[in-house]
Amino acid sequence: VEAHFGIDFAETFAIELDELAAEPVKDGFVIITDEAIEVTAEGQLFVRNVCMPFDRYLREKSRSKPTFSRTV
Known part of the structure; x- marks a missing residue:
C-alpha cells in the first residue's frame, strides 16, 4: 500500500490503527x-468490526447522523 500510493501507512491511518x-x-x-x-x-467472526475503522463511507455518514449497523 505504501509503495503503490506513496504514503506512510502508520501516519496516514494513525487514527484507524x-x-x-x-x-x-x-x-x-x-x-x-x-x-x-x-x-x-478468533477474529474472523468479527472481521467486519475489524474493518470498520477503515470504512470512510461509514465514518463520514456517522458525522452527519447516527449510523446503526448490525454486527455480532
Missing part, C-alpha cells in the same frame, strides 16, 4: 506488525 489497538488487538482478534494487519482465527 489506534481504534484497532483499543479493542480488537487487546481482544486477540488482530495482530498488527510493520508489514501487515492480520485477523486471527
